[in-house]
Amino acid sequence: MTRKSKENQANIPNRINALPVRHTATVVAGIIVALLALMLAQGLVTNPRLEWNVVWKYLFNENVLNGIGWTLWLTVASMLIAVVLSVLLAVMRSSANAVLRGVSWFWIWFFRGTPVYTQLVFWGLFSVLIPKLSLGIPFTSVEFWSVDTRNILTAAVAAILGLALNESAYLAEIVRAGIEAVDTGQAEAAQALGMRRGLIMRRVVLPQAMRIIVPPVGNETIGMLKTTSLVMAVPFSLELQYATDAIANRIYKPIPLLLVACIWYLVITTILMFLQSRLEKHFGKGFEQRQLGAGASGTSPAGNGAGTGSAGPTKGTGKGGTPDQTDKDTVKKYNETMMTGLNA
Amino acid sequence: MSTHGNTENMQNSSRDTVRPSAPAGAHSGVPAVAIKDVHKAFGALHVLKGINLTVNPGTVTVILGPSGSGKSTLLRLINQLETLSGGEIDVDGEMVGYRHVERGGQDRLQELTEKEIAAQREKLGMVFQRFNLFPHMTALQNVMEAPVHVAGVSKAEAKARAEKELARVGLADRAEHYPAELSGGQQQRVAIARALAMDPEIMLFDEPTSALDPELVGEVLGVMRSLADGGMTMMVVTHEIGFAREVADQVVFIDGGVVVEAGGPEIIDNPTEQRFKDFLAHVL
Numbered sequence A: 001m002t003r004k005s006k007e008n009q010a011n012i013p014n015r016i017n018a019l020p021v022r023h024t025a026t027v028v029a030g031i032i033v034a035l036l037a038l039m040l041a042q043g044l045v046t047n048p049r050l051e052w053n054v055v056w057k058y059l060f061n062e063n064v065l066n067g068i069g070w071t072l073w074l075t076v077a078s079m080l081i082a083v084v085l086s087v088l089l090a091v092m093r094s095s096a097n098a099v100l101r102g103v104s105w106f107w108i109w110f111f112r113g114t115p116v117y118t119q120l121v122f123w124g125l126f127s128v129l130i131p132k133l134s135l136g137i138p139f140t141s142v143e144f145w146s147v148d149t150r151n152i153l154t155a156a157v158a159a160i161l162g163l164a165l166n167e168s169a170y171l172a173e174i175v176r177a178g179i180e181a182v183d184t185g186q187a188e189a190a191q192a193l194g195m196r197r198g199l200i201m202r203r204v205v206l207p208q209a210m211r212i213i214v215p216p217v218g219n220e221t222i223g224m225l226k227t228t229s230l231v232m233a234v235p236f237s238l239e240l241q242y243a244t245d246a247i248a249n250r251i252y253k254p255i256p257l258l259l260v261a262c263i264w265y266l267v268i269t270t271i272l273m274f275l276q277s278r279l280e281k282h283f284g285k286g287f288e289q290r291q292l293g294a295g296a297s298g299t300s301p302a303g304n305g306a307g308t309g310s311a312g313p314t315k316g317t318g319k320g321g322t323p324d325q326t327d328k329d330t331v332k333k334y335n336e337t338m339m340t341g342l343n344a
Numbered sequence B: 001m002s003t004h005g006n007t008e009n010m011q012n013s014s015r016d017t018v019r020p021s022a023p024a025g026a027h028s029g030v031p032a033v034a035i036k037d038v039h040k041a042f043g044a045l046h047v048l049k050g051i052n053l054t055v056n057p058g059t060v061t062v063i064l065g066p067s068g069s070g071k072s073t074l075l076r077l078i079n080q081l082e083t084l085s086g087g088e089i090d091v092d093g094e095m096v097g098y099r100h101v102e103r104g105g106q107d108r109l110q111e112l113t114e115k116e117i118a119a120q121r122e123k124l125g126m127v128f129q130r131f132n133l134f135p136h137m138t139a140l141q142n143v144m145e146a147p148v149h150v151a152g153v154s155k156a157e158a159k160a161r162a163e164k165e166l167a168r169v170g171l172a173d174r175a176e177h178y179p180a181e182l183s184g185g186q187q188q189r190v191a192i193a194r195a196l197a198m199d200p201e202i203m204l205f206d207e208p209t210s211a212l213d214p215e216l217v218g219e220v221l222g223v224m225r226s227l228a229d230g231g232m233t234m235m236v237v238t239h240e241i242g243f244a245r246e247v248a249d250q251v252v253f254i255d256g257g258v259v260v261e262a263g264g265p266e267i268i269d270n271p272t273e274q275r276f277k278d279f280l281a282h283v284l
Helices: A024-046 A052-059 A062-093 A098-113 A116-129 A155-181 A184-192 A197-233 A240-251 A254-283 A323-342 B003-016 B071-078 B114-121 B139-149 B155-168 B184-196 B214-229 B241-247 B274-283
Strands: A132-136 A143-148 B033-042 B045-055 B060-064 B086-091 B098-103 B106-111 B124-127 B202-206 B233-237 B250-255 B258-263
Touching: A052 A240, A052 A254, A062 A098, A062 A155, A062 A197, A062 A240, A062 A254, A098 A155, A116 A155, A116 A197, A155 A197, A184 A197, A184 B114, A184 B124, A197 A240, A197 A254, A197 B139, A240 A254, B033 B071, B045 B071, B045 B250, B045 B258, B060 B071, B060 B241, B071 B086, B071 B202, B071 B233, B124 B184, B139 B155, B139 B184, B155 B184, B184 B202, B184 B214, B214 B233, B214 B241, B250 B274, B258 B274
Parallel strands: B060 B233, B060 B250, B124 B202, B202 B233
Antiparallel strands: A132 A143, B033 B045, B033 B086, B098 B106, B250 B258
């Protein structure tokens, strides 16, 4: 409990100075949790089989640090590609053009419908299966340009492409849920101003959808951080999990090296969570503020702290959804997206 | 893009236009909006059943009617937020949404492209019941959005114009506020400023005060009244009978998808049709 600062308070005669409710349960739970945590810590520290000296020795090993670099690069590169693709796919999915809708549907169906491990194996085998890429007239032998596949599709490129294309299918559904959660009145108002579909998407709908999209995308990014350990299927052998595995196999000490990997994954996850909260703040602009200075005339809580981002229903209209309802809808959509993600 | 030119036109016209004292019909030339035998159905639901209505430039038309009578649908048809099922709407003498073409010796209607529709909409400003301000932009950014990204006006010019429009609706000091920080009445006034910044020839108001707390209705009606006094052509769907009586040049009562009664504002005090009498008895 922080002490109340006197100067920040209005001068109220007979200010209530009541005794607070005792939070006995909180105190008891705190003691129990603290005890359990101590026991766990003692177990972790004193258990000789965890070999903390080995953990410490390899925590900053050159190969491990190198592995972290590759893991981060794989995560960031594949997520960036996936985000761009997914926005494209989501916009295509709601396009008036039936061909674009179909392509988007097929893409999501295919990349969500097959295991990412298998996809990575195939990306690794791509240059064996299709040794040469060429540009020419289809079904003839006329060729303008061609290239050896293995020169472009290195293991790292195959790994990034494999991860990105798979992820784009999941993200596309998240983006679509975000787009659909934006109130239709927003697009109507934009249309009425003479804006066209592409512009409305870019300037009005997507910025508002981002607010809903960012938390699940953060979730997916953290998931991707660990999915990168699957790129050994390509095979790509420089990322964190593979690097620690290699050391473990060399010195016959798997447990401490797993701990090394865990520690680093946790560190990166913490950083990613921090970045996510910054992003959420950025895209929450205009939604978080309460009434700062609405002026003397206005007492109506016109702001919709929650919900679709339409200029919210005002108190006492009874028309349109209440902010609570809209918020629930948003949460529901978000949950559905998460379920599709989890069921993969 | 010619918004700059339009700006001057509009200012000139608002200054020079003498408020028409005679009701509709006294004007020569092209009507601002001509609605001809308009039908609209949503599936099996026949909402508008042959509406005829003419709005002359510089006049205010107030559309009254019970909920579900189709009056909002009529406004949305003019702005092509809904597509016509039958009939024709002309804005400034130009048919909305379609073009006549000849196919196999027959006169057919060709749908306009999205680009052409967007261009037609630029003549019309619209204000919605639920404001529909862009919540991720400040009041100023809301007003600047279309001039910059639709009309291609420079940011500096658009900002100056936006500040002027916000001042016109009495919100110069709220430019940097997000919609969530404004009262309902203030939000609606920003929405009006946003529409005005595109120099519309006609303003459509779809129940602009229905979502407002009673004490905030006056400020929005005040802005609308000053617009009308400036000579703006307006079509207003509203339940504010007082506003209709004082500001309207033409009052139209719609019920069951047809125009039941239309005339000057005096028909509010001397209705002839029973359905209009019943409606007025309810709302007055």
